[in-house]
Amino acid sequence: MSPIKKVILFCHRWLGLISGLVVFIVSITGCIFCFQDEIQDAMYSYRHVNTKGEYLQPSRLVANVKKQYPKGSPDYIYYYGVNRPAGVLTNMGKDGFEYVFLNPYTGEITHHEKPQTNFFIIVEYIHLYLLLPPAIGKWVVGVSVIIFMVIMITGLILWWPKRKSDRKRSFTIKWGGRWLRVNYDLHNVLGFYATSIALILAITGLAIAFEPVSKAIYKVANLGTNVKNEVVEPKSDSLKRAGVSDKPVIDIAFSYARKHAPDAQMFLIHNDPSVAGAIGVGAYAKSMHYSHANGWEFDKYNGKLLKAYIYDKKSPGLKLTEMNYDIHVGQILGLPGKIIAFLVSLICASLPVTGFIIWLGKRKKPRGKKVKVAVHRKTHKKQLAAV
Structure with missing residues (x-):
């Protein structure tokens, strides 16, 4: 491994350990929230009227x-x-x-609740702030998401196969291998397939939490100008x-x-x-x-x-920023988009887990163990005869 890749690997591992728990929580809550409208529609009659x-x-x-x-x-x-x-x-x-x-149509009150008691509002607050005070929580989540974006990019660099002959093997999971090998493939292969969508979800999430990010998207889409x-x-x-x-x-x-x-x-x-x-x-x-x-x-x-x-x-910038929420939860593409957002969020939640198992496995490898040298019996006999 080249010195540059060693540095990238070091950053990938330790940044993953630092942000892993937050990324796991944010990703799992994102999975749950993707279908909050459909779930609540099925559970609560007050969400429908004649x-x-x-x-x-x-x-x-x-x-x-x-x-x-x-x-x-x-x-x-x-x-x-x-x-x-x-x-x-x-x-x-x-x-x-x-x-x-x-x-x-009638003005009749059918239901009332405090938003903070709604399960999905609680999930949303965990997703955005980890139930910390918003001024603190959004920074903890935001920094972790930025670190996660760096991890995804460094992971892609580390994973990318050098030789064309290795690509087919690198794009598939070897289900028949040992569980550690399967875990390794789940981390690398699923991470590769999820990277592009995960980066989009991360950027749109940052735009929801941080107004400067939203303004930056607006300006980029408008080629640097404000309308x-x-x-x-x-x-x-x-x-x-x-x-x-x-x-x-x-x-x-x-x-x-x-x-x-x-x-x-x-x-x-x-x-x-x-x-x-x-x-x-x-x-x-x-x-x-x-x-x-x-x-x-x-x-x-x-x-x-x-x-x-x-x-x-x-302007294109205003259209794009107004699409931000729909893109973030996947509903910009309807039900298929929500399914994609759900699966990618689930993969993102799995990456800290599979990555930690890989890291733990490497740390537990025995070091300094003597390597057995196989000696052919005929050669051994000749050496003894020569002596």
Whole structure:
């Protein structure tokens, strides 16, 4: 082995030992989360409703939630799809958030829960923060993911066969061999097949956790430029706070979105107090998918349209960053994509385990053991006769 490869091998082993446990946890939780929508749809009846006419306006849903939680601030309203419930995320102050589900056609509250008690939200927080405080956890996970990316690349360099005659053997697992050999092949062969997808999952995960990564992806896709209309936040005209309509602004925003995106399956409305002077609504082409969206921002005081994000007019960078979540969980390709993301995450979880077994096996190899030298009996007799 060349000196360069010895250095690469040293880095590969020790970086793997440092980050292995975190990579295992993050990968396993990623496997579980891939199918969270399908699993919850099968488990919980409140995630389905019967279609009955037209959606109620968001102000009606908010009013029903306020009756139940008068001290709450219903800041986010979700219309998940024709046969799905509406959801209202309500800020309860010191008590955290309450997630209220309603029938979007009747306004009836069908279910409510604190997000932190939902199993898949817990899985997501483990995946993102290891249940540590977010400011600490995201860095522990982020650094481990970056190390894992280095490990994948160094592993590929170490594994790549020099001779063409070795390639066929290197691309397959020798199932009939000893278990240590099978383990070695599982580590190398599965690692090779998973590398490209694993790197994509790692980069998209970093973009979710770290805004600078997301901005870097945006700039790279836009060839180093920012589109001013996309990066400048809309602001309310503070001189015109008198309402121009008797309708609540969230209803104006929702009606506008439905009119201008009639084929959209899902709508998300935000009335976040931290967003200065604007109410936003997004219209998504497919239910439970967060890409291919049109969006609009309205002045929360008078309902004036401040800004529009039309999908066909978005820059490549904005389209790509909005696809980030769908790419990360695999749903950008539908069910086959989720299956691929699940399998690759499972392989990533196995790599620290199989790698540790390889490392442990090499450490346990006996050293300094005398090597037996086979001597042909006839030659031995001749030597004795000569003596």
